[in-house]
Amino acid sequence: MWSQIFALIVKELLAILKDPKSRMVLIGPPLIELLVFGYAATFDLDHAPIAIYNQDHSAASRDLVARFAGSPSFKVVATLDGPRQIEQLIDTRQALLVVVIDPRFTRDLALQRPAPVQLIVDGRNSNTALVALGYANAIVSDFNISWLAKIGAPPPSTLLDIRARYNPALLSRWFIVPGVVAVLTQVVVSLVVGMSVAREREMGTFDQLLVTPLRPIDILLGKGLPGLLIGSAEATIGIIGAVWWFEVPLRGGLVPLYIGVVLFAMAITGIGLMISSLAATQQQALLGAFLFLVPSIILSGFATPVSNMPEIIQRLTLINPMRYFLVVVRASFLEESGLLSLWPQYWPMAVIAMATLVTAGWLFRKRSV
Amino acid sequence: MRPTDEAQPAISIAGVSRSFRTGKRVAAALDNISAQANRGVVTGLIGPDGAGKTTLMRLIAGLLLPDRGRIEVLGTNVADSALAVQTRLAYMPQRFGLYEDLSVQENLDLYADLRGVPRAVRTERYADLLHMTGLRPFTSRLAGRLSGGMKQKLGLACTLVHPPEILLLDEPTVGVDPVSRRELWEIIDHLTNTAATSVLFSTAYLDEAERCDAVLLMHEGKLIGAGDPREFTAKMAGRSYQLRTKTISKRAAQEALSRAAGILDATIQGEAVRIVTDEAKAPNAAQLLPGVDGVTISAAPPRFEDSFIALLRARQSAARRPPAPIPIPILADANQESQEDVILVRNLTREFGAFRAVDDIAFSVRQGEIFGLLGANGAGKSTTFRMLCGLLPPTGGLLRVAGFDLRTAAAPARGRIGYMAQKFSLYGDLSVRQNLRFFSSAYKLRNARQRERIDWALAEFDLDAFADAASGDLPLGFKQRLALACALMHEPEILFLDEPTSGVDPLARREFWSRINALADKGVTILVTTHFMEEAEYCDRLVIMAQGRILAEGTAERLKERLRRPDNPDPTMEDAFVALIQTAEAQASAA
Amino acid sequence: MMDRLSILRLRGLLRKEFLQILRDPSALAIAFLLPAILLLLFGYGVSLDARNAPLAVVIEQPTPLAADFAANLEHSPYFSPRRFASFREAELAMDRREAVGVIWLRADFARKADDGGPAPIGVIVNGVDANNARLIEGYIQQVWVNWLQASATRAGRALAFPAVVHPRVWFNPAVQSRDYLTPGLIAVIMTLTGALLTALVIAREWERGTMEALMVTPVAIWEILTAKLIPYFVLGMGGMAASVLIAVLLFAVPFQGSGWTLTLCSALFMLAALGMGLLISTFARNQFVAGQTAIIVTFLPAFILSGFIFDIGSMPAAVQFLTHLVAARYFVTILQSVFLAGDIWSVIAPNAAALLIMAVVFLGAVRLTARKRLD
Structure with a gap:
C-alpha cells in the first residue's frame, strides 16, 4: 500500500512542479506577499507631516515645538501664521496634524492655569489619527514633566511606567511578517490541494486513477500528503524570509512552531480536499478557494485583532484554523512560549483537521466510488 | 454567378508557413503550403488531427498571420485587408461559435446585426434558413439546449444569415451523428448548386472526401496531395480486393497479409480482409498466404482512403517503415474459443434526473472477443462504458465484469482490467517513463518486475527515443501508444477502450488495431466505444445505440447484410447505422 | 467611423451582452453579491478600534x-x-x-x-x-x-499637567475605524469586480470559441471592446451604488460630499478598472488564468498599496512610488474625502485627474494591443 501511495505522491509533486500554472501559484504569490506585506503593511507612523501654528512665541512654546520637530514620528512641513491655512492643509492631506499653541500659553503656564494646546487631526484614517494623537500626547506629557522640573514645582504624584513586552519598539513588521507565514501556507495549500483533483478531472486522468486498484483512501492520502509537504515548505520559506530578510526575532524555537505548521497544513489540506472533491473544474476550485481564503484571512486576526470584532463574529472565528495558527506563529517568533502554553491553540486545529479530513474522505467516496 | 474575374480561384495559397511557440519549443503547424480552391465548388481539407487544418482555416479567415507566404481570397490579400475579406466570407469554427445562453432566434439576430443584414430582407432569409435546417420549431430554445446535430445546423445558419461568397467550415461533422452528417451535406450541396457558394470543408473523416469536388490532403503540416477525389480513387482502381478464408481466423489472415510483400494495406472488413496492392494486378492467394487453403479473392471497389494510405506509405518508406509488430506476450492461454461471458449486462438503466441516458439495455461479451459499443454523441454509449468501468453507479439492472460489479468490488478486482481513456489522458507534465512508472506502481508492480515491464513498454511501443520527453509534447500517435502502454502495464484480462483512435492518422489507427487484434488472439477481452463507423469493422460483435437503447446487435457483416440491395450491393457501416436510426424513428412516430 | 452598419453591429453586440448578463447569474453575482458579501464581511469583521x-x-x-x-x-x-x-x-x-x-x-x-x-x-x-x-x-x-x-x-491643587491637550479629530470625531475603512473598502471591492468581471467574460468567449466566430464577421475590434465596456460599466456602477447604499444605510457612514461628484469619480475609476480587466483579457485566454491574474494584479495591490488600511506615508519610498501605479489609491483618497470631508476639490481634482490618466492609458493600451487575431 505504501509503495503505491509513494508513487502517487511522487506523481503529484512532479505534476505540480512541472506545470507552469501551479508553479506560478507556488512561487509568485508567496514572494509577492512576503515582500509587499513586509514592506508596505505597517501601521507605524514615520515622519508623518504636521504643521505648527504657534501664536505664543515664547521660550516655553518654542521648547514644545522643538519637541515635535525632534520626534522621528513627525516631520514639520509648515509653520503657519494664521488660522486660515489650517483647513486647507488638513483638507488637502498636506498635514496629518496641526499643533495650535494658544497666545496665552506661557501666561497660563506661569499662572498654573490650564494652558491649552490644540491638536487638529485628520480623522479620515481613524487609526492613523489615533496613533498620531498618542505620539503627540506623549510629547506634551514629557514637556509638562520637564516644565515642572524647570520651575521647581513638585512632579506629579504618580507616573506611568510603560513597557511593551516582546516587541519593545512596537514595530508593526514584527507583527505582520510572522502573520504572512500563516497566509502563505494557507493560500498555497488551499490552491494546490484544491485544484489537484479538479485538474485531473479536466485532463481525464482522474477516471484512470479510479479504475486502478488504488482505494479512495490511497488517493486521498496521495493528494493530501503533497499538500502537507508543500505547506511545510512554504512555511519554511516564510520563516527564513522573516528571520533573515526582515530580521524578526525567532525566540520560541522551531519545535512549537513546526507542530503548529503541521497541524495547520493538515487542517487546510482537509479544506482543500473538500473544495477539490466538490469542484468539477479548476475554475470552480479557484473560486471555491477564493471564497474560503478571503473570509478566513479577514476573520483571523491577521491585520485587525479578533477581539475588536462583534461578539457573534468572534464566535465564528473559532472554526477558522488560521486564527489559532496566527497565535502559534506570533508566539513562537516573539514570545518564548512553551508547548504547554500553546496547547489551547493546538487542539482546536487538530480537531478541525480531523473534521475536515474525514468530511473530505466522505465527499470523495460519495463523488468517486 | 458573378461574371467578374471568374477565372480567379476563390482562395489561393502561395508558400505559406506558420509555426507556434509553446514554451521553448517551436512547432511548425504549416510548412510551405501552396494550394488553391476553386469557385462554386466544395473543396475538402482532409487530414488527421494535428495536420494543420485549423491553422490554415484561421489564416484564410484572417485570424492569424502567416510567417511566410501569401493568401488571397477572391483576389484580395488577407494579411493586408482582413476586414475586406471578412465581409465576403463566413467561417464556422469548431464548436460552431454559438452563444449557448442565447436562443436560436437571438443567435440569428446577433449574426444578422454583425453582418449588416437589412431588416427588410431578414424575415425571408430567416424563413429560408430555418426551413433548410429544420430549426423552425425551436426558435425560442436556448442554443445550449440543442442536440449536437442541431447546434451544428444553427452554427451553419448563423454563418449564412448574409449569403457569403466563401464558406469555411472547420470540422463541422465532429461529434455529430451520421444522420445529421448527411443532412449537413445536403445543405452544402444545395448551397453550391443554387448560390454558387465556394465551400472549404475540413474533416478528419476520409470517407467525406469522396463527397467533395476537390480535396487538399494534409499531413503533419504539409500538403501531400491535391486534386479531384475521384481521380485519387481512380488511381487505385484494380488494386483493392476482398479476401476470405475459412481455414484461419480473419485476424490471423489480416496480420499475415499486412506484412506480405506487395500489400499496401490490409484491414478487416466484417468477415473478410480487404487488401490494397502495390500494383494494379490481381494478387495470388498462394503467394500471399502460403500454406493456407480455401482462400477466395474477389475485386472490391476502390476507396478514397486507399489513396491516402498509399500516399502516406510512400512518404513513410522514404523515411522508415515502422517495425513489424512483435507478438505481445500475454499471460492468458486462450487459444481455444471460450464461451465464457466475461462481461454481462442485464436490464441496465441510468437516469440523470428525469433524463434516461441508458434505458434497459442488455448484452454480453465472451472472452477474447472484440466488442464494440457504437453510437453518436448522446446515444448513451459513454454512460454505459462508465458504468462498466465502475465510474458511475447504475440506476438499475445488473452488470458483471469478470464476475464483479467494479463499483462495489474490492480494489484487486480492478487490477484485472485495463482502461484507456478518451483523448489518451496522461499526465502531460510527466515524462513518458514517469507515466509508465506511475501507472505500473498504481497497479502494484514493483522492483524488477516493474523495471521489466517499463523496458518492455518502451521497446514494444517504440517509445525509447521519447522516454524522457514530457508526454504532453508527444505527437498524437505516440500519445495513443503511450496511453495503451499504460493500460497494459499489468497485463489485464479485460481492456476498456474509449474512442481509442479518434483523430489519429490512418496508419497509426492500423498499427493500433493490429496490436489490439494480437491481444484478442491471446485471449484478452476488449470492449471499445466509438462513434467512428469504420472502426466497427474491427469488432467481432457490436451493438448500435441511440437514445439510450440498443437498436441492433450482431456482427458487422450481419448488420450490413440487411441493407444489401441491388442498388447498394456493398453497404457501409454508416448506411447500416442511418437505416437503423430511420427505422427506429419511423416506428416511434407510427406508435 | 460610426456609419449605419457600425451602429447596427454595436446594437446587436450590446443586446447580446445584456441578454447574457440577465441569463447568466454568475455575472450578476460578481457585480452585486460579491461586493455585498465582502462589504458585510469587512464591515463587521475588520475594526481597529479597541473597545472593552x-x-x-x-x-x-x-x-x-x-x-x-x-x-x-x-x-x-x-x-x-x-x-x-x-x-x-x-x-x-x-x-x-x-x-x-x-x-x-x-x-x-x-x-x-x-x-x-x-x-x-x-x-x-x-x-x-x-x-x-x-x-x-x-x-x-x-x-x-x-x-x-x-x-x-x-x-484645589495646581494642575499636575499645565499644558493641556485639546484634541480635535476632524471628519471623524468619533474616531471610528469603520467610517474610514468602509469607503476605502468600496474602492478595493470595485477594483476586484471591475477587473475580474471583464477579464472573466472575455476569457469565457475565448474558451467557448465564440470570440473566434465574432472575429471573422465584419465587426471592428473597437466595436467588440465598446460592446464589452458599456454593459459591464453599467453593471459595475450598479454594484458601486449598492455598496454605497450598504455603507450609508447599514454602517451609517456619514456622507458629506455630493452624489454627482461620487458618480463622476466612480465612473472614472470604473473605466480604469474595466480597462485593466480588458487588458488582462487580451492575453489571458482562459478563465483560470484571467481570474488568477485579476486577483494578483488588481486585488492584492488595491488591498495593500491603496492606503485603504495601511498608511501610504509610512511605507518605504520605493513602495510609495509603486502605489502611484495603483488606481485604487486615488479612488480610496477620493472616497474617504467625499464620504467624510465633503467635496474638497483640491483633493478630488488631482486624484480624479490621475484616474482619468489611468483610464486613458489602460483603455488606450487595450485599443493598441487588441487585434482581430488569435495570436
Missing part, C-alpha cells in the same frame, strides 16, 4: 488612591479591567491572551504618592500586535492624565 479591551489590574495594597485610579479605568469605554491578586497571575493571563496588558500598582504605591512621589504605575502591554498595543498605551495615558487633572482640581 481586557486589562489585568494588580493592586498589591488596597488604598483609596489605588481604588480611585482603578475606578477611572473601569469607567473608560476602552477597557474592561479584571483584578488579579499578584503580578505573576496577571502576567500569565496576558500570556494566555486573556488580557492585552497589565496595570501594576505596587504595595508602596500610595505611600510614595503621599511622600511627594512620583509613584510609578507599572504598565506592561503585550507588544506582539504593535498597533493595538500602541492604541492601548495611548488610551491608558489618556485615562491617567485625566485622572491626575481631575484629582488636582478636586483637591
